[in-house]
Amino acid sequence: MDRANRVLLAVLGAVLLVAGLAVGLAGLGLVPAVDPGTPLLPDPVRVRWHGWGVAAWLVAAAVGVLLALAGVLLVRAQLVAGRGHRMPDLLRTDPHRRAPASPAEPETGTGGSDRAAPPPDAGSRSGGTATATLPAATATGPGRTRVRSAALVRGIERDLARHPAVRRADVLLAGDTADPRARVRLELRSGADVPQVQSYLSACLARFAGTTDVRPTDVEVVVYLTDRDQVRVR
Amino acid sequence: MRVVNRLLALLFGLALLGGGALLAVEAVLAAVGRRPWPVRTDRWFGPLSHTTLGDPIVPTIALGVAALGLLLLAVQVRPWAPRLLTLRGRTGVEPVRWSVYRRSVEREVSLAVDGLAGVTETRTRLRGKRSRWRLTVSPRGRADSRGQVREVVAGQLDRIAAPIPVRLRVAMRRPRRVA
Numbered sequence A: 001m002d003r004a005n006r007v008l009l010a011v012l013g014a015v016l017l018v019a020g021l022a023v024g025l026a027g028l029g030l031v032p033a034v035d036p037g038t039p040l041l042p043d044p045v046r047v048r049w050h051g052w053g054v055a056a057w058l059v060a061a062a063v064g065v066l067l068a069l070a071g072v073l074l075v076r077a078q079l080v081a082g083r084g085h086r087m088p089d090l091l092r093t094d095p096h097r098r099a100p101a102s103p104a105e106p107e108t109g110t111g112g113s114d115r116a117a118p119p120p121d122a123g124s125r126s127g128g129t130a131t132a133t134l135p136a137a138t139a140t141g142p143g144r145t146r147v148r149s150a151a152l153v154r155g156i157e158r159d160l161a162r163h164p165a166v167r168r169a170d171v172l173l174a175g176d177t178a179d180p181r182a183r184v185r186l187e188l189r190s191g192a193d194v195p196q197v198q199s200y201l202s203a204c205l206a207r208f209a210g211t212t213d214v215r216p217t218d219v220e221v222v223v224y225l226t227d228r229d230q231v232r233v234r
Numbered sequence B: 001m002r003v004v005n006r007l008l009a010l011l012f013g014l015a016l017l018g019g020g021a022l023l024a025v026e027a028v029l030a031a032v033g034r035r036p037w038p039v040r041t042d043r044w045f046g047p048l049s050h051t052t053l054g055d056p057i058v059p060t061i062a063l064g065v066a067a068l069g070l071l072l073l074a075v076q077v078r079p080w081a082p083r084l085l086t087l088r089g090r091t092g093v094e095p096v097r098w099s100v101y102r103r104s105v106e107r108e109v110s111l112a113v114d115g116l117a118g119v120t121e122t123r124t125r126l127r128g129k130r131s132r133w134r135l136t137v138s139p140r141g142r143a144d145s146r147g148q149v150r151e152v153v154a155g156q157l158d159r160i161a162a163p164i165p166v167r168l169r170v171a172m173r174r175p176r177r178v179a
Helices: A003-028 A045-051 A054-078 A151-160 A194-212 B004-030 B043-051 B057-077 B102-114 B143-160
Strands: A088-093 A144-147 A166-175 A180-189 A218-226 B084-086 B094-102 B121-127 B132-140 B167-171
Touching: A003 A054, A003 B004, A054 B004, A088 A180, A144 A151, A144 B084, A151 A166, A151 A180, A151 A194, A194 A218, A194 B094, A194 B143, A218 B102, B043 B132, B057 B094, B084 B102, B094 B102, B102 B121, B102 B132, B132 B143, B143 B167
Parallel strands: A180 A218, A218 B094, B132 B167
Antiparallel strands: A088 A144, A166 A180, B084 B094, B121 B132
């Protein structure tokens, strides 16, 4: 966003500079081809505009709508954090269950619960999982567990925050489940040993991959060193 | 500057939105033969038809706009201090890219150097392009503390996992006289 704003404002500055100089120099009589006595809205332009009739107004209205739309997009881009789209929820199928007899069997998700997939025989023992509540006819179908991406994010954030040098961790899981990307912002306490935190993050990612089978293909970590929690003696 | 840019872009977006909506409404009303609203046509049409390029107000405003454009262009084109700088990553196959906020490193180094006996008011300036750091540390203290300052800064850079090598310059400033 910063780069785009910079380019936009540089272009705007260049346009203002060129237009301002052109009109200013023409007004001062320094451009031989332009008469300083020319009105800002010359008669030929007015005559031509009226000659176009209603079409001219309709084109102007369309231009106005486009400008307003560009304005909305620009305002939105400034107000919305552009960190990419959140990764969709994980849907896991229990590999130990047999394939469904009929493809028309209903999906047996946990309806947004954050629980991990149950062991193969959990349905018959606990009765608390989604597969256990299914009618007997559908219980042979593959069990499915939905893991919300927000729960994944919370999990990895908590794991990261367990390190004593980490004051706060913000994680965004973006992309899709086949190509997940992680954006991590780590607020580290003053005096933190960054290589140690780097090792810890690697261990966190390994744990995360082992638990969820999600292996981010691209991880971007931004470190912020802060002394907010330090006691200052004056 | 990034915040200022964001505010300017927001302002520009709002101007586009307002101006575009006004243009669309006025044009549609004119196309269907209704009275102009919310701005009456004669308010701007008359002055634009009668004012010439040579009227003093026109070059004045135009040159003012040009000056504003030049200022905006110069501010955007000049080099900015980077917000983030790259850190040394762990060697391995992990697809992890590390970076750090420049200001936080500057603050951290200043704090560490100020911890030395006889050294105060350290100013730190970190520049560079991503993984090539250029660090200037200017503390107030005796010239013979330079070695210690270098040592402390090197330790801090190692702790922060700065990319190697870092171009380090230590410029000692005279200590203040105590009356």
